[in-house]
Amino acid sequence: MSTVATPRQKLSRNLLPDAEPLQLLTASGEAVPGGHLPDDRVLLDVYRRMVIGRRFDAQATALTKQGRLAVYPSSHGQEACEVAAVAALQAQDWLFPTYRDCVALVARGVDPVETLSLLRGDWHLGYDPHAHHVAPQCTPLATNTLHAVGLARAAAIKGEDTVALVFVGDGATSEGDTHEALNFAALWRAPVVFLVQNNGYAISVPLSKQSAAPSLAHKGVGYGVTSMLIDGNDPAMVYTATQSALEAARAGEGPTLIEARTYRIEAHTNADDATRYRSEDEVLSWLARDPIDRLDRYLSARSVLDTGARARIVEEAEAFAASLRDRMNADPTLDPAALFQHVYATPTPALRRQAAKVTQ
Amino acid sequence: MSTVATPRQKLSRNLLPDAEPLQLLTASGEAVPGGHLPDDRVLLDVYRRMVIGRRFDAQATALTKQGRLAVYPSSHGQEACEVAAVAALQAQDWLFPTYRDCVALVARGVDPVETLSLLRGDWHLGYDPHAHHVAPQCTPLATNTLHAVGLARAAAIKGEDTVALVFVGDGATSEGDTHEALNFAALWRAPVVFLVQNNGYAISVPLSKQSAAPSLAHKGVGYGVTSMLIDGNDPAMVYTATQSALEAARAGEGPTLIEARTYRIEAHTNADDATRYRSEDEVLSWLARDPIDRLDRYLSARSVLDTGARARIVEEAEAFAASLRDRMNADPTLDPAALFQHVYATPTPALRRQAAKVTQ
Amino acid sequence: MTAIAAEPVTMARALNRALADALAADDRVLVFGEDVGTLGGVFRVTDGLAARFGEARVFDTPLAEAGIVGTAIGMAMNGLRPVVEMQFDAFAYPAFEQITSHLAKLHNRTRGRMELPVVVRIPYGGGIGGVEHHSDSSEAYFAHTPGLRVVTPGTPSDAYSLLRAAIECPDPVIFFEPKRLYWAKDASPLTTGTPLDTAVVRRAGSDVTLIAYGPTVPTALESAAAADVSVEVIDLRSLAPFDDATVCASVRRTGRAVVVHEAPAFLGYGAEVAARVTEQCFHYLHAPVARVTGFDIPYPPPMLEEHHLPNVDRILDAIERLQWDDTVVLPDA
């Protein structure tokens, strides 16, 4: 699903990120003076997909209560990252998501039921990675950063015009793999963009126990990787920063590290109890910076969005959720034989014997 | 072996290191104007141990030719780091060396034959780590950085006045463990000092293939770790920077990352052929920046060092080497039973049975 | 042997008590890892410990398993006794180098001058509907590594006594906690004094020896109850070292053996059990030692794991196939 074009956004490319997160839209939805925002068509498209994404997210959480999903990690509140970053991708680009990023997959066009196979538990992955250039959602933290760098390097070797966008959590930045990935990316000038969704927590562990650096964006400095610190609840900023980083990568300028400051409104997953480690006030303060409201205000003020248009989008989201609910209420067809078919390209004799025990 | 005291050296403690390596002594041995050098007694002591260290190093290489050592990684040219950093340690501090750092062990007072057990091959370690607070020389790259942080953190918990000094190579900074160690150290404000001996190569791989950052000292920034870039062939600077970092750690100011720019004059080990990957001119250019000559010139100019004193030190070094040679020419007593004794605190029945097979 | 409690407790609670009692008994003991502090662990095994013993002794770390084990090693070098948690089995893999190249070897490297009393707690195994990477059984990797002790409890009371013993042990211990038994209860008292390296006969029997550990112990007992031959059930508890005496004594009596585990058969723990029991009991065996295990596949997704996990049917089936009719009478049997 290719994205709407906008005039190439060129942001400054420094090693040291700005001290304060960059913004194009204030929390109340006013354009920041002097900022060059993406045009309305792009933002309206982002808005639409954020609304659908949040409805999808709520539906998925509901499905856990009905026992239709084993578990669900919500990205409620992170829609600006989940959607606007994906909206900046070209069709040939690759997305390397984590378990948190179902909404990003849906924004990328992956079928919502296929998106949820992993969490429903009928298989470890429900979609064809090649269909939308979306890698399997990655659970072992930070390991996907290296895959993204490798895929991007391969694209450059093959002369493809492809950039890899990898999502990383604030907690995952502490893993050694993140370090190795940033270093390889910088040395290879690989066309890869690291989007750190700093949602404040790694399950229960707050950022203050994760890093003592001025910001996570500062982590780029030690590799010679251009870094940006942005407001992760500002859809215009996320789109602009990601697009600028993608275009820089495409132009051979190498990788970019973007820290997007956002917040995980729900618990880590439906199984987690967030009241054990954070206050209601904290959550409320972030609800006031909601990315969808923010864009709604901006687009309404510009009368790009009116009651009618909003209603149509909500309707579309409801229909999306309804169809998801219906399709998820059907039991998936399970195929135990598949357990033995794909361990190797051709099953070994031993695996064929073992398969017979299960399928007889 | 406790060190000679000097007035506490306070260097600026910034996140961003200086662009150029800090120096107190120029390559030709003049004091840098405005620099506050350690006093003569300290530097004379450092000089003496560097001379002994280099002689030890040459002897060890000779022992490989006589088949008395399995292998030897020389630190010829790195004596300023090997000796001056160790000279800044207090008796209660701990040193975490790599396989490259035999000279540092000798400077710390470890018996030279015990130092060489690992490389002779009679055991993995010849000395008692507790005797001089020297951890086993570490071969799996960068893994020792985490041990140093853990030991330092434990010291703080126990209220000990102990700082850990860990040596890391330029290549080892690319390992994930270095990343995790810097992050843990910063969060815990652990009393640990990371001394990166940037000798330009990881076996054959030059720094340019190891990092694209402006300097390795820049790696501290992403963790909130104070960083310094220094001339690693300037014994006065290495001493001063290390001491300042040690005192800061002792004062509860947390970890410091020091990148010391130096050069590995010999091949990676006696088994390596450096002509495959670097030019003779490059080596010559570094010989002109020899740390021992540099300090010799400075101390001579101040007539702290004269022909007589120099001769006595050379004599001491020769005697040191001669005794090492003699002791290494005796075959070590080998004890196969020991292979089974220390796998667990108490050998298991199975290990006792296995030991019997070997020792019968 | 100090009896502590006799009302039924879950294994998670027994482990929590063991940690609390160890922290109270010895101030060199520390507990740290991901989410073990404020949250009390994703399985609540460390619930309340940070509040009771303070942030300095029970704390959350950054998200870095090599960092957790590597710093634990450094702390042990300085006289502390860290008990660290790997949040799930597959998430111990980033610490593999620190575990195999240092935790397992430092005592030997220093000829015993440095002890490493570190306990690495790893919740393991399946049967809880966990998504990918949350149900691995990685015991074979560690049991193959000399220098490590590998222990796994099959009951709440063993969980308590073995964890206490592991924390007191001068050797590094990989302590595997069977996730699906976290909520299993028993009412036997929580006591100390159980040696770290002995198997236990959970049920006496005369026809076949059924060898299990951790998550498969209850399955083994169920199978024994359902079998129409007399089944002796052994809970290994210690995977490294292996208790040859207890197991071989049983197999010499019964002449038949079955070993059960969740991990894949190929080079799984059962391979060692079969190999060494056969070495020591060859002429007593009427049939080869049977292995009832997970298949040689990556752990299945939740909806398919029932097909993978050893169950009563597969165990009874294996027992039936132990050549009861064509018994070979051996001269020295």
Add this chain to the structure above:
Amino acid sequence: MTAIAAEPVTMARALNRALADALAADDRVLVFGEDVGTLGGVFRVTDGLAARFGEARVFDTPLAEAGIVGTAIGMAMNGLRPVVEMQFDAFAYPAFEQITSHLAKLHNRTRGRMELPVVVRIPYGGGIGGVEHHSDSSEAYFAHTPGLRVVTPGTPSDAYSLLRAAIECPDPVIFFEPKRLYWAKDASPLTTGTPLDTAVVRRAGSDVTLIAYGPTVPTALESAAAADVSVEVIDLRSLAPFDDATVCASVRRTGRAVVVHEAPAFLGYGAEVAARVTEQCFHYLHAPVARVTGFDIPYPPPMLEEHHLPNVDRILDAIERLQWDDTVVLPDA
């Protein structure tokens, strides 16, 4: 089957040829790792490849094994065929998570939609006087991991053909190169066409089957020549999958088996060999399968390794203890 050379070549040279021929045959093939470029590898296995094929296809990486394997996975996801080197056995451990959680599982995870034709070359084993961490045998860790193929050559010509086959294989292959055989020569031609998963009978015999692989193959052949019974020697070549047909056919004929490797016995590869051969050949066996292996200790320092490594004496000794006098005649034997 295209014959390539018949003058004696070392295994290191044969591997070098295999890499060169693979690079020449398929431009999706890349070779990278630590010191593999300009230096040509610490064992010179990649000597001259960077010069011939250019920095873009044969290059040095930063010092980071997880990075090497992790980026290789990403490259394979994008259609390339990386061949990466872990400089020494113990230095593959930092890549353990990438290997076990992704390299081994991605093909299965994607139901075969993503192949991972990655070869991880690991020089392994001892007998070269290497200091600590330079002589490990880590094959059991990987052979226990479903989704990986584990291969190890015992001769230069197998080194060539197996490496070519590994590079052409759609599955990830852990390719273990026996360090101490790098300089061993043979004159058989370097050909392609050897299947990746078959064992080979290196020496025919009738009394006992001696099973070896990699570094112990020459030791096994020496022992066979020195034994006073007729010894059949099998070189496994493929550790995962295991060639049951070839091995069991031999054991059923001989009735006795000995397996040899350098790694510790406990859960070492020989445990699986003993277990599965006994399962399939129980009534043909006159004695339990014997294991001649390294001891259950960390690999010894160079001056003591001779005591640890399986040698002709220990193999002959094991053969002698196979109960030749009290042979049990089994009904169906």
